Amino acid sequence: MPLFYDARIRAYLYQVIAVGVVLLIAWVMFSTASANLAKQDIATGFGFLARQAGFVITESAITYEPTDTIGRAILVGITNTVKVSLLAALFGTVLGLLVGIGRLSHNPVLSRLMLAYVEALRNVPLLLYLLLWYSLIISVFPPVKQAIEMLPGVFLSNSGLVTPALHWQSGFAALVTAFVVGVAAAFATARVLGRRRIVTGKERPIALFAAIAFLLPLVATILFANISVTWDVPELGRFRLSGGYHLRPEFVALLLGLTLSVSANVAEIVRAGIQAVSKGQWEAATALGLSRARTLKLVILPQALRIIIPPLTNTYLTVFKNSSLAIAIGYPDLVMVSNTIMNQTGQAIEAIAIFMGVYLGLSILISLVMNWYNARVALRER
Amino acid sequence: MTQVDTLVSSAALAPSREVPPAARSRWFSAYFGTPGNALITILCLGTVFALAKLAIGWLFVDATFVGTPAECKATSGACWPFLSAKMRYIFFGFYPFEEQWRPLTAMLLFLGACLVSMVPKVWGRGLLLAWVAVVLPVLYVLMAGGYFGLTVVPTTQWGGLPLSFMLSFIGLACALPLGIALALARASNLPAIRVLGVGFIEIVRGVPLISILFMATVMLPLFMPNGITIDKLVRAQVAIILFAAAYIAEIVRGGLQAIPKGQVEAGQSLGLHYWQIMRKIVLPQALKKVIPPLVSLFIGFFQDTTLVTIVGLLDFLDTVRTAMRDPQWQGIAVLEGYVFAAVVYFVFSALMGAYSRFLEQYFRTTHD
Numbered sequence: 113m114p115l116f117y118d119a120r121i122r123a124y125l126y127q128v129i130a131v132g133v134v135l136l137i138a139w140v141m142f143s144t145a146s147a148n149l150a151k152q153d154i155a156t157g158f159g160f161l162a163r164q165a166g167f168v169i170t171e172s173a174i175t176y177e178p179t180d181t182i183g184r185a186i187l188v189g190i191t192n193t194v195k196v197s198l199l200a201a202l203f204g205t206v207l208g209l210l211v212g213i214g215r216l217s218h219n220p221v222l223s224r225l226m227l228a229y230v231e232a233l234r235n236v237p238l239l240l241y242l243l244l245w246y247s248l249i250i251s252v253f254p255p256v257k258q259a260i261e262m263l264p265g266v267f268l269s270n271s272g273l274v275t276p277a278l279h280w281q282s283g284f285a286a287l288v289t290a291f292v293v294g295v296a297a298a299f300a301t302a303r304v305l306g307r308r309r310i311v312t313g314k315e316r317p318i319a320l321f322a323a324i325a326f327l328l329p330l331v332a333t334i335l336f337a338n339i340s341v342t343w344d345v346p347e348l349g350r351f352r353l354s355g356g357y358h359l360r361p362e363f364v365a366l367l368l369g370l371t372l373s374v375s376a377n378v379a380e381i382v383r384a385g386i387q388a389v390s391k392g393q394w395e396a397a398t399a400l401g402l403s404r405a406r407t408l409k410l411v412i413l414p415q416a417l418r419i420i421i422p423p424l425t426n427t428y429l430t431v432f433k434n435s436s437l438a439i440a441i442g443y444p445d446l447v448m449v450s451n452t453i454m455n456q457t458g459q460a461i462e463a464i465a466i467f468m469g470v471y472l473g474l475s476i477l478i479s480l481v482m483n484w485y486n487a488r489v490a491l492r493e494r
Numbered sequence: 495m496t497q498v499d500t501l502v503s504s505a506a507l508a509p510s511r512e513v514p515p516a517a518r519s520r521w522f523s524a525y526f527g528t529p530g531n532a533l534i535t536i537l538c539l540g541t542v543f544a545l546a547k548l549a550i551g552w553l554f555v556d557a558t559f560v561g562t563p564a565e566c567k568a569t570s571g572a573c574w575p576f577l578s579a580k581m582r583y584i585f586f587g588f589y590p591f592e593e594q595w596r597p598l599t600a601m602l603l604f605l606g607a608c609l610v611s612m613v614p615k616v617w618g619r620g621l622l623l624a625w626v627a628v629v630l631p632v633l634y635v636l637m638a639g640g641y642f643g644l645t646v647v648p649t650t651q652w653g654g655l656p657l658s659f660m661l662s663f664i665g666l667a668c669a670l671p672l673g674i675a676l677a678l679a680r681a682s683n684l685p686a687i688r689v690l691g692v693g694f695i696e697i698v699r700g701v702p703l704i705s706i707l708f709m710a711t712v713m714l715p716l717f718m719p720n721g722i723t724i725d726k727l728v729r730a731q732v733a734i735i736l737f738a739a740a741y742i743a744e745i746v747r748g749g750l751q752a753i754p755k756g757q758v759e760a761g762q763s764l765g766l767h768y769w770q771i772m773r774k775i776v777l778p779q780a781l782k783k784v785i786p787p788l789v790s791l792f793i794g795f796f797q798d799t800t801l802v803t804i805v806g807l808l809d810f811l812d813t814v815r816t817a818m819r820d821p822q823w824q825g826i827a828v829l830e831g832y833v834f835a836a837v838v839y840f841v842f843s844a845l846m847g848a849y850s851r852f853l854e855q856y857f858r859t860t861h862d
Contacts, residue, residue, distance in 0.1 A: 221538040
């Protein structure tokens with residue numbers, strides 16, 4: 113059979129067999145699943161998204177009532193996941209940067225303390241930490257009935273921190289617009305002045321000008337736009353606090369656990385990145401007369417950044433995926449909301465498909481953003 | 495920002511500007527050389543002292559060591575009688591009480607076998623054979639029973655630390671060949687195979703482990719033909735294997751990329767075909783390079799198996815959690831179980847971390 117010994121034909125044959133096997137498995141699973149679903153009288157399709165949700169979600173960044181649709185409940189889950197992962201990534205990066213630099217300190221006490229911090233966080237499962245923080249919060253703070261009133265209207269208890277909330281009557285949109293315009297103006301000012309400095313060599317307080325550019329639109333809006341707010345002050349009832357802004361223990365425990373785990377990873381990444389920059393760079397910068405802080409800022413960190421960014425991307429992807437552990441302590445993230453929907457409608461396949469799709473899509477988005485940033489700071493070779 | 499600056503100014507990378515007077519010893523200047531440095535030392539020591547005081551107070555001074563739940567409630571510290579009363583449940587879950595010597599023996603045998611296998615000198619075909627032909631069957635018989643007069647214990651009664659070890663060890667052992675196959679598929683010249691490999695790896699790496707566990711426990715039964723049910727433990731195990739395989743594939747890919755192309759070309763010029771080149775030339779070199787990162791990955795997966803708690807398997811973390819929910823101890827032992835579990839996980843992870851560093855050192859210094 114000489115045909116079989118032709119390398120190209122064999123290559124095609126292998127590929128056809130591989131694809132065929134995968135398709136066969138998929139087809140068998142699909143047909144048994146649809147038969148099973150029909151037999152158990154479970155509806156299929158995504159029609160359930162438009163139905164009324166009917167369950168309470170304790171925390172949501174967008175307005176949500178149990179009378180809203182299931183689709184909106186999923187949206188609430190997505191915003192909660194994104195909220196907690198973004199905050200954890202932000203705080204964890206800042207903390208991790210400090211810890212990573214601390215690990216390289218000459219001071220033996222500081223460097224060993226930071227080593228202990230990193231090791232304690234990396235060698236114990238994140239889920240265990242989440243449960244530990246959660247029960248710590250629950251057991252240390254008093255029950256709602258004996259809530260501590262720290263300031264007038266600020267209550268601390270084991271159901272979280274309750275503070276007065278601001279309610280915007282008017283002018284909220286104007287203020288947000290002013291903020292966005294201010295940020296854009298600050299960036300533009302810094303950029304223009306930075307270029308001018310390169311061309312003319314004159315030093316100007318760029319940070320000051322940028323701050324003015326940022327504040328100007330905000331101040332103008334506050335002065336001239338019609339802004340009116342009311343305060344929603346919480347009241348201590350017999351069993352619960354009503355009104356106000358509620359920072360829940362589930363959210364705090366999750367944010368704390370994720371932030372600490374990110375910080376330990378970032379610390380290791382930063383340490384490795386700084387150590388990878390050769391000693392000659394330090395010496396060259398010192399020879400040019402740069403101070404240590406300026407050497408780190410202008411010479412070492414830009415080079416370390418190139419080494420740091422790919423593993424940092426992985427850390428951000430990990431924290432985003434790890435936020436799904438929220439279900440263990442009852443923070444209503446995407447997985448927990450989907451789980452509730454799954455139990456309510458019985459449409460497990462659709463619910464799991466939705467949240468896996470969302471995770472996959474957002475993971476790809478994070479990778480794209482970080483790759484774009486990586487390409488920006490990458491060494492441009494001539 | 496000032497905090498960053500003080501930290502930066504003490505960073506080890508920059509040589510210290512002040513030359514310490516000869517009278518000051520080296521030791522002194524490391525801790526109190528500059529005012530900033532002295533401040534850092536004092537702040538750190540203060541933090542360590544405060545934490546130690548808190549921990550010692552809770553762990554020993556205010557703790558109850560023997561007594562009843564009521565006596566525990568009276569003191570503010572840790573409640574150690576809870577641990578001693580619940581110890582066997584925490585370690586072995588719902589495994590029949592009289593038979594608990596079996597998981598204990600199995601665990602000791604497993605740890606002993608692992609310890610022996612950690613020595614690089616004994617690695618080889620013989621070791622693999624010993625695991626497959628002797629260790630694993632003995633472990634299985636000990637756990638499941640049914641032979642030599644041992645009573646049968648269904649997997650629904652397995653739990654605790656043996657289950658955690660089993661999930662992570664079997665998970666990684668089975669994921670390794672699958673991961674290598676996926677890495678080869680991803681590096682393949684055949685586009686269809688490459689697409690399948692990349693698709694599997696990227697999809698699995700793009701979603702959380704929880705979602706794959708959910709798929710295995712909630713969704714998979716719907717895909718099974720009527721009358722066929724697969725044990726829940728096995729389903730979770732398969733999920734962990736598939737998840738681990740995608741991560742192993744990426745690590746192995748790194749090893750494959752580190753092998754110069756000349757190695758493959760040399761193999762081709764000798765007339766070897768693809769599988770011979772891979773098996774005899776490329777994979778032995780590539781796998782050796784990736785053993786330390788694989789051990790690090792194993793530490794991560796040992797910790798990640800705690801997630802099976804969420805889908806209702808009684809692993810070590812779950813037995814700890816349910817022990818604390820026992821009505822007799824509820825509200826009294828709130829943290830003790832978690833602290834104990836954290837210590838157990840820490841010890842095993844730190845040991846494996848040390849082993850990973852040893853391997854890195856070993857491979858740097860030996861050639862063969």
